[in-house]
Amino acid sequence: MVNARVGDSARAIPGVWQPLDGASGVDVVLAVDFESARPDRGLTALLGPFAGQVPVLRLRTDALPVGPGGQGLVADWVDGLRQSRLRPRLIVGYCAGGAPACAIAEAWGADAPPVILLDPETVDDRTISHEVGAALEQLADFLPATDRERTVAEARRTCREQDGPTLVRTLVQRYQESGRPVFAELAVDAQAEAALCARLASYLVFLVTARSLGYSDRSVTRLLLSAHHDPPATVTGPIERFPVIRAGLLDDPGVRAAVAAAIEAADL
């Protein structure tokens, strides 16, 4: 069978991977983070400029199923590559995408590609409940602070008690219940409300998956870190630290050069 090539046809790649516009080929770079809504943010912005020279696939996270989670989701991601006869030659993980990036490399098995992590983050109960709070923050003009704080505290308790799809459904339901009066006041219709909740659900699936995967004694090819970020204790590898705050890491020229060198070393 002739290998599918990124760029030959979008249909060649099952829906979990999205090719960034540009080069075609069977040997690919994988970008693993939660896809920011803005194309000028996250790994799309960092790796996009390389996509003209090498094939780059980013993990699609805009509609993750509230289903398998954990290793089941990782298996789907790896199957998507295998079905298309694509070979990852480098995996780049950012923030909460660190644990999934490592898990993809491990699931690939023999001939696992090198893994570069940028400010890898451990996802725990606190992280997840914080993100629920961030979603509620958007309702701050309409929802009293006490209501938001109560919902976040409940979310933290729920994170300790539940996991997987059950946890995601519970958290989204609480967000929806908290937000419903606001949605009504802002004339957000049912369809848009459902889309809003689906996007939150997708984000929570990603975080809950990252939490369940964790980093158990992971050795990676390289860790690129902002000035004050420490990697999870169980992740080891050569560290390169950059004198920037976390928000500026992906825009740093030194980081871009380090990623360029890794891509060159991958010999795509």
Place this chain on the structure above:
Amino acid sequence: MTGPEDVAALESELVGIWQEVLLDPTVTAESSFWDFGGTSLTAARLLSTTRRRTGRTVPFEVLIRNPSPRQLACLLQ
């Protein structure tokens, strides 16, 4: 059949919706929703208002990838 006038009219309607939801009268046809402080919630308001005013249903992901009134009007023409 949709002509350039229809696209321009739709674009103008969308600019008005953008200005109203983003609370900023300086929004133009080329303004990105994100550059004017757009959030998931304001995106939901934009989609609802667009549907109510124009009868067009725009999926969330379409707005995300086409964040200006002009881009969206061209897509919806």
